[in-house]
Amino acid sequence: MNRWLQNEYVLRIISVLLGVILWGAVTQTLPPFQDETNSSKKVEDVELEALYDHDQMEIVSLISKVDVTLKGDAFLLDHLPEKYRVYVDLRGYAAGTHQEVPIRVDGLPLGIRAEVTPDKVTVKLERKGKKVLPVEANNNLPPNVVSLFSPDRVEVSGRSSLVNQVIAIRAQVPENFSERSGETTVSLQAYGKNGPIKGVKLNPTKVKLRVARADREMPLTVRIAKNPPAGYQVESITYFPKTVRVIGNPEQVHSLTSYIGPSLDLSEVTSNRRFLLKIPLRTGVQKVAPQEVEVYVKITRVEDTKPAQPEEKPNPNPEPTPEPNPETNPDPEPNPNPDQETTTEPEPDPDPESTPDPESNVQSSS
Incomplete structure (x- = not known):
């Protein structure tokens, strides 16, 4: 035995056998080799989120789901x-149509x-x-009954094109309501x-309803908000009817005269x-x-307030203008020398006896 171990060829054979045994042990415990970094996984119908200014903007059209293929380590x-999100970032986008907006993915491991x-x-x-x-009621209320809602006003929000079409908010009163x-x-x-219009949000979506009856007839008044232009005035106003029938909240209606x-x-x-x-x-x-x-409004012109001058009428019997008397002496002419007194000797009355005879005058001249 010791002699075999000292043989070089025997040692080589033993080394080869040990290597084969070790390789077999390794290959039986691990799966066959594969490229772990190229594994892939496809996820369909992933919800697409949108980030935008919810207070100012509303999304009109956007696809809701996409397909995602994930690649990496198996x-x-x-x-x-469990949660990774697929989204589009629309913050900063103005109103209108935007094409080729990129889709982003967050929350995946490195x-x-x-x-x-x-x-x-x-x-x-x-x-x-x-x-x-x-808030208004539909047509299921009894006649002459006032609907009182709490709250009585509702906020409507949504796309401006839809909000502008809304003209009324009606409470869905059941048919058997009394x-x-x-x-x-x-x-x-x-x-x-x-x-009905869909696609808008109501706040609140429900209200409380109770009914009351208040029906009174009272005088109707009509007022002038703006007067006629300068130079004109209102002479009279008449209108019909003079009275109206008022139905409403009992507290409000009974307080009116x-x-x-x-x-x-x-x-x-x-x-x-x-x-x-x-x-x-x-x-x-x-x-x-x-x-x-x-x-019916009657309008008149404003007359001039200055008093009118009396018109002179011709005299039907004019008096004749007196003619000047030639025997009347005219006024004496002014004295050219105011310092000297002017004496006027009276003229002697003519005496027929003192008048010389023309013949005697002739004689004296001879």
């Missing part, structure tokens, strides 16, 4: 975290690569709208011109005018009958 692929199909998407964004509307039903909770629905109707804008009215105006619903009032009032 061990890591078999122990992936060494795992992701391929998304499709890897880019088209997204349409629209600016969000918001408005507040009063005055004896007491207080109940009803759901709300947004309505447009062509019926008269009902304030529409206000008149006469800022551009310069002649008589007839108006047909809708009677507005005041706070706490749900119905007014009739719903319109006919108003």
